[in-house]
Amino acid sequence: MTTEVRSVRFYVSVFLALLVLTALTTSVAEVDLGALNSPVAMLIAATKAALVALFFMHLRWSGYRIRFAAIAGLLWLSLMFAFVLGDIATRHIPQQPSGWSNLTGGQASSNPATPLN
Amino acid sequence: MWGFLSTEILFFGGILCGYTVYRLLYPQAWVHGSELNSLWLGVAMTVVLLASSLTMALAVRAAQLGRSNAIVGFLLITIALGLVFLSLKAYEYYGHWVHHLIPGFNFSGYQAPDQHQVALFVVFYFFLTLLHAAHMIIGVGVLSVIAFLAHRGRFSAIDHGPVEIVGLYWHFVDIVWLFLFPLLYLVGAHQ
Secondary structure, eight states, rough: OOOOOHHHHHHHHHHHHHHHHHHHHHHTTSSSGGGHHHHHHHHHHHHHHHHHIIIIIIIGGHHHHHHHHHHHHHHHHHHHHHHHHHHTSSSOHHHHHOTHHTTTTTTTTTTSSSSSO | OOOHHHHHHHHHHHHHHHHHHHHOHHHHHHHHTTTTHHHHHHHHHHHHHHHHHHHHHHHHHHHHOHHHHHHHHHHHHHHHOOOOOOOHHHHHHHHHHTOOOOOOOOTTTSSSHHHHHHHHHHHHHHHHHHHHHHHHHHHHHHHHHHHHHHHTTTTSOOOOHHHHHHHHHHHHHHHHHHHHHHHHHHHTOOO
């Protein structure tokens, strides 16, 4: 933990930056960017999270032990996503579980693998 | 505290991973599902929570300067903003109740060929937001205790660890919401 105290103006600036990014992500979401919709939204969310973590949570001025603990969570999170999504990407999964055809009144029962979208 | 927050990252991360898998399987249902949520309610909750993070940061600053009255004041504002957020959330849940959009209880409010996939999105929505709201309620409780201790003059410029710790927790819960907002409210906004 740092002993130096930041100014009120500094914290208000970070807050205003977070508001601008919220307005940005909301207005960008109205525009259809195709495959880029999600990456853009997640990039803005990650930027906002970084602002909060670095400045509100003082990670910017923290020692390496604190940073290590913070990064450990992200490391395990990325491992989980990498293995799970790697598995999903490399196997065939039917669009609709076969049991669901009964629930939808049997419309899809002739071809359970038909995408409903 | 950061060690605990690391485990919390994975606590929420597990559900978000499930969310991602099913979003990849049913992209269109995720678009339809997020359209069931009010975009402006989501924006309002985001702004309220960001404001509460600002006042929390200012409370920690007041603690660093040893100003007990300022700690109490900023913590009370933070608590109030947290309660505003929870009220908006409750209002939103009430809307889902009225419109019969609660899977497993009454999901007759959404009738379409992809209703089962959309119900799955709404299940993720409820799990993520209820878990987040539970964290908010715990946070409001701990903040109240810290505010009371500050009022009693427990903290000083060199001894205010609990204020910093609860600040880290509050900011973390804010960060979780910063990800939930686009994932639950913005997916279908371009339609």
